[in-house]
Amino acid sequence: DGGITQSPKYLFRKEGQNVTLSCEQNLNHDAMYWYRQDPGQGLRLIYYSQIVNDFQKGDIAEGYSVSREKKESFPLTVTSAQKNPTAFYLCASSIDNGQETQYFGPGTRLLVL
């Protein structure tokens, strides 16, 4: 089955710790995205990538980092600089940027210990 997988489903972060969220897709999509979801705020774009080895900041990139070494993979690192990381994180992909439908993974819920 083609789709997007995210792992883990739940992730716990200790104070001062960096954590990495995994996102893999087998849809052969060029573009990939990371969103943060908080209750009542919709989805906000953290980072996006239109092609391997290239990515751009979204609206709330501070405290996050990404890499795109392979077409299928777009991991997100939540660094210790992100002071309020508790949220639901969603990864998405599309054929290309913007006007094409974005397909979403099941999400990772990040909690702070």
Place this chain on the structure above:
Amino acid sequence: AQSVTQLGSHVSVSEGALVLLRCNYSSSVPPYLFWYVQYPNQGLQLLLKYTTGATLVKGINGFEAEFKKSETSFHLTKPSAHMSDAAEYFCAVSYMEYGNKLVFGAGTILRVKS
């Protein structure tokens, strides 16, 4: 700034009643418009989208939406609500002036009463 407004953070309807979820966007240029549905602790699933052509768009699960340029609206409707429709619904807009990235509304939680 580009924005998407969903009127009503919570909507409650009886089973079998009409569902109407409102979405307005800010743009003078017709954008691409999307409705997504999210069930608890899951990702988003596309319900329908408008790109060009016919302004009444039909989607999955009996939902449809009409693009009204004069009102800058893209409201989602379903003639008869089912218990399984209870979920959170997001309107999203792709703005050319925003590099064609998606801007999401804050979401509307639909509750269906038996």
